[in-house]
Amino acid sequence: MKSFYLILLLSIHSVGQAGVESREFNHPEQEKNYYELIDELRCLVCQNQTIADSNADLAKDLRRQVYEMLQQGKSPQDIIDYMLARYGDFVLYKPPLKSKTILLWAGPAIFLLLGLLLLFIYIRKKKSESSVELDQQQHKKIRQLLEQDEDS
Amino acid sequence: MLKYLTPLFLFIILAGFLLIGLKLNPKDIPSPLIGRPVPNFSLPLLHFPEKKMASANLKGRVWLLNVWASWCVSCRAEHPLLNQLAKQDVVTIIGLNYKDEPEDAKRWLKMLGNPYNASVMDQDGRMGIDFGVYGVPETFIIDKHGIIRHKHTGPVTADDISDSLLPMVRELQQETI
Numbered sequence: 292m293k294s295f296y297l298i299l300l301l302s303i304h305s306v307g308q309a310g311v312e313s314r315e316f317n318h319p320e321q322e323k324n325y326y327e328l329i330d331e332l333r334c335l336v337c338q339n340q341t342i343a344d345s346n347a348d349l350a351k352d353l354r355r356q357v358y359e360m361l362q363q364g365k366s367p368q369d370i371i372d373y374m375l376a377r378y379g380d381f382v383l384y385k386p387p388l389k390s391k392t393i394l395l396w397a398g399p400a401i402f403l404l405l406g407l408l409l410l411f412i413y414i415r416k417k418k419s420e421s422s423v424e425l426d427q428q429q430h431k432k433i434r435q436l437l438e439q440d441e442d443s
Numbered sequence: 444m445l446k447y448l449t450p451l452f453l454f455i456i457l458a459g460f461l462l463i464g465l466k467l468n469p470k471d472i473p474s475p476l477i478g479r480p481v482p483n484f485s486l487p488l489l490h491f492p493e494k495k496m497a498s499a500n501l502k503g504r505v506w507l508l509n510v511w512a513s514w515c516v517s518c519r520a521e522h523p524l525l526n527q528l529a530k531q532d533v534v535t536i537i538g539l540n541y542k543d544e545p546e547d548a549k550r551w552l553k554m555l556g557n558p559y560n561a562s563v564m565d566q567d568g569r570m571g572i573d574f575g576v577y578g579v580p581e582t583f584i585i586d587k588h589g590i591i592r593h594k595h596t597g598p599v600t601a602d603d604i605s606d607s608l609l610p611m612v613r614e615l616q617q618e619t620i
Binding site for chain 2: 352
């Protein structure tokens with residue numbers, strides 16, 4: 292059991308961050324902003340990682356840029372605008388909602404609704420199939436058959 | 444009948460999406476810089492580090508900015524094409540030597556030929572960030588007004604040059620200032 296916890300702990304640690312440069316921050320809020328920003332910006336070289344996770348050269352440069360801009364007193368929104376102006380919406384893991392990205396945002400909901408709809412239709416179909424109305428004669432026959440079975 | 448055809452239709456739709464996906468290049472991210480003024484820079488020249496070149500120096504002419512580095516393998520692939528283009532002498536080609544060692548860069552040009560009218564050095568990658576560089580080599584076309592008109596990510600091919608870069612350059616050169 293002990294080793295299980297150890298493995299669990301180690302695996303949790305491994306999803307931590309590659310952005311390991313030791314930075315000095317002026318105040319805790321700046322530090323919080325820094326880690327939030329590098330966790331939200333996408334590395335454009337290794338496209339499925341944030342710049343916090345990536346060890347690519349570009350990710351290092353972008354982390355440095357974020358840090359320097361925070362040191363200069365820029366707000367997180369300033370920094371996001373700066374990145375957007377250079378790399379486009381792609382640099383954000385949370386792209387803004389606009390006509391081009393509407394499918395991205397609405398997609399999951401559309402698929403969920405579609406799935407629910409199909410499920411609903413399927414269940415209704417099943418129900419109508421199983422509830423076949425029997426007339427009295429048929430009821431009688433069934434009872435007879437069941438009784439026969441018990442007798443034998 | 445419909446019952447048997449439904450899976451076939453679903454498969455055709457899925458195959459259609461996959462086919463489109465095959466042809467998309469995930470590295471091709473639309474640049475928000477198209478149609479915007481070229482970012483200001485003032486950087487030392489690779490061959491004359493005591494001299495600097497600024498974006499303002501290039502106003503009034505159509506020029507290509509080619510991002511390259513001696514460590515970049517795909518740059519090697521497109522380099523002969525750039526050499527050919529330079530020989531035609533139709534457009535100014537500026538090299539952005541990106542995150543490179545000057546000595547390595549100079550040796551590289553000596554070995555493979557130098558198609559650049561000049562190369563500027565961006566050793567810490569700051570100009571690269573301003574240009575939204577993420578996949579070297581990259582090639583930008585900048586017009587006479589200093590507006591970025593086109594960006595090509597990755598190595599250019601002979602077809603890219605003859606079918607898109609050169610026609611665009613010629614068109615932009617017709618523009619009056």
